Each structure stands twice: as C-alpha cells, then as structure tokens.
Amino acid sequence: MKNIKFLILGIFFAIVLSKVQAISWYRFYEMFKFQSFHMFGIIGGAVVISAIFMQLFKYGKIKDIHGNKIVPKPKKKGFISTIFGGTLFGLGWGISGACAAPVFVILGFELIPALILLTGALLGAFFYGLISKKLPN
Amino acid sequence: MDFILQPWPWFIGGPLIAISLLLYFYFGKNFGASTNFETMCTILGADKFSDYFKKDWKDQAFALMFVVGLIIGGFIAAYYLIPNQTIDLNPQTVQELTDLGFSNVGNQYFPDEIFGQNAYTSMKGFLILIVSGILIGFGTRYAGGCTSGHAITGLSSLQLPSLLAVIGFFIGGIIATWFIIPILF
Numbered sequence: 001m002k003n004i005k006f007l008i009l010g011i012f013f014a015i016v017l018s019k020v021q022a023i024s025w026y027r028f029y030e031m032f033k034f035q036s037f038h039m040f041g042i043i044g045g046a047v048v049i050s051a052i053f054m055q056l057f058k059y060g061k062i063k064d065i066h067g068n069k070i071v072p073k074p075k076k077k078g079f080i081s082t083i084f085g086g087t088l089f090g091l092g093w094g095i096s097g098a099c100a101a102p103v104f105v106i107l108g109f110e111l112i113p114a115l116i117l118l119t120g121a122l123l124g125a126f127f128y129g130l131i132s133k134k135l136p137n
Numbered sequence: 138m139d140f141i142l143q144p145w146p147w148f149i150g151g152p153l154i155a156i157s158l159l160l161y162f163y164f165g166k167n168f169g170a171s172t173n174f175e176t177m178c179t180i181l182g183a184d185k186f187s188d189y190f191k192k193d194w195k196d197q198a199f200a201l202m203f204v205v206g207l208i209i210g211g212f213i214a215a216y217y218l219i220p221n222q223t224i225d226l227n228p229q230t231v232q233e234l235t236d237l238g239f240s241n242v243g244n245q246y247f248p249d250e251i252f253g254q255n256a257y258t259s260m261k262g263f264l265i266l267i268v269s270g271i272l273i274g275f276g277t278r279y280a281g282g283c284t285s286g287h288a289i290t291g292l293s294s295l296q297l298p299s300l301l302a303v304i305g306f307f308i309g310g311i312i313a314t315w316f317i318i319p320i321l322f
Contacts (some may be wrong), residue, residue, distance in 0.1 A: 004202070006200070011151040019149075020153075041147035041151065042147050075302075082299075087304065090307060091276070093310055100285065105208070120267040125178050126190075
C-alpha cells in the first residue's frame with residue numbers, strides 16, 4: 001500500500017479545489033470573460049509558488065522521498081499539437097467548466113452529469129489514441 | 138471549524154495547490170491529472186483497438202490512487218465542508234448569465250441549466266456534457282496535459298510547450314464562453 005499517500009494527497013487536493021471554488025462552472029466562466037481576479041489569483045499564485053519549488057528542485061535543495069533529485073518530465077514538443085489540442089480542451093473546459101482533475105472532484109457534487117463528462121473524456125482520450133499517429137504534431 | 142466551513146479566499150488556493158504539487162513530486166512522481174483518462178482507457182480494454190494503449194497500467198497505479206482520492210475528497214467537500222455554495226460573483230457576470238436565461242446565478246457551484254436533472258436528461262443537455270467531455274479527453278491528450286500538468290507544472294518549470302498549451306486553453310475557453318455559450322442558451 002505504498003500508494004496510499006497519493007490517495008490522501010488526492011483527498012487534500014480535491015478539498016482545496018472545492019473550498020476555493022476552483023471547480024465551480026461560474027468561476028471559470030468569470031475567468032474566461034475576465035470579469036474576476038479570483039481564478040487568475042489562484043492559478044497565478046500556484047504557478048509562482050510552484051516556480052520557487054522548481055528552483056529548489058533544480059538546485060537539489062529539495063529531494064524526493066528516495067533522496068533522488070526531482071526533475072519534472074519534459075513536455076512533448078510540437079507547435080500544432082499543443083496549441084490545437086489546448087484549444088480543443090479549452091472549448092470543453094469553457095462550456096462545461098471542468099478541467100481534468102475537477103471532472104473527478106465534481107462526481108461528489110453532481111454525480112450523473114459528472115459521469116457523463118467522464119464518459120466523454122474517456123471517449124475523447126480513446127479517439128485520440130486511435131488516430132494519434134495520423135495527427136500533425 | 139468556522140473557517141473550514143466558510144469559502145476560502147483565493148490567496149489560500151495558490152499556496153495549497155503548490156504544496157500539493159510539491160508533495161506529488163516529493164513522492165517521486167510527475168504532477169498531472171489527464172494521463173488518467175488514457176490509463177482508464179487501457180483498463181477498459183482500449184489496448185485491443187490501438188497499440189497506443191498497450192501500456193502496463195500498473196505503472197500508473199499511484200495516479201489512479203490520486204484519482205480515487207479526488208473522488209473521495211469531492212464527496213467529503215460536497216457533503217461536509219460546503220454548507221453554502223453561494224459564490225460572490227461579479228454583478229456583471231450575474232446580469233449577463235441571467236440575460237442568457239440562467240436562473241439562481243451564483244447560488245450554487247453548478248448551474249441547473251447544465252448540471253440539473255432537466256438539463257442532462259434532455260438531448261441537448263446530454264450532448265453538451267458528452268461533447269465537452271470528449272473535447273476535454275481528446276484535447277488534453279493531444280496537448281499532452283491539462284491545467285495541472287501544463288498550466289501549473291509546465292509553466293512553473295518554464296517549459297515552452299506549456300505556454301503554447303495554456304494559450305490554446307484560453308483561445309478555446311474564450312471562444313466557448315464569449316461565443317458558444319450565448320448560442321447554446
């Protein structure tokens with residue numbers, strides 16, 4: 001049961017997102033309409049503080065649980081894939097107000113609609129897997 | 138206890154999300170959420186249809202445990218930690234959505250017009266959710282990450298692809314909220 005720590009971290013993360021309203025459809029609508037600072041403050045704050053952690057990882061000030069240096073995996077490169085894939089995800093996010101982690105968190109709030117979203121997300125990932133070799137990067 | 142039950146201010150969110158990321162990396166793994174869609178496809182048998190899914194899902198067991206935690210945490214938050222889902226929205230947002238025909242704007246986290254029973258049991262409402270889901274699943278896999286993996290992990294580690302992805306997220310989100318939502322409602 002070495003993975004139990006991830007379960008506890010998942011519970012913590014879900015509670016944080018829920019309590020700061022970062023799973024609310026309205027909060028994302030407001031963000032994309034630039035009518036509130038709320039989500040920008042949350043995401044911006046997370047990025048800035050994470051960037052400090054990343055520097056501490058880079059210079060070995062924080063090592064992982066096994067004593068190894070922490071190196072974030074490089075993201076796959078590809079101009080079309082990241083911009084176009086990102087835009088498709090943004091469309092789904094903007095309409096449903098859900099990004100990936102909140103899809104799972106929302107199950108606790110609105111079970112059936114969240115199950116429909118999750119089914120869609122699995123279908124979407126499945127379609128991607130089927131045609132990924134034919135898509136431009 | 139009172140603080141726990143109140144809505145938490147935005148400035149608590151960033152640090153607590155960053156601490157989650159820190160712990161995830163400290164536990165020896167790369168922070169992100171959308172790879173789980175792929176892993177779940179593999180478990181459901183997608184490897185019979187495409188080599189893309191021929192992976193040992195047990196390598197991702199830690200991430201699936203994180204997902205189980207997200208689900209449990211969502212239920213705990215919904216049932217015990219948020220007695221009042223009222224959101225302090227910009228009055229302009231409330232007015233706009235009310236004009237589009239949304240009711241009780243900001244009185245709960247999720248609008249009935251998309252998440253309510255009358256919505257998802259209608260053909261239109263069902264399609265809105267399932268198509269959004271497909272876009273989320275397809276888009277995150279094509280882009281190689283979501284808000285956690287690209288916007289937070291990728292931007293904070295100064296990765297250029299993540300900046301491009303986040304620009305894409307906003308292009309899509311802006312098209313959706315400025316143009317598609319007013320057409321749908």
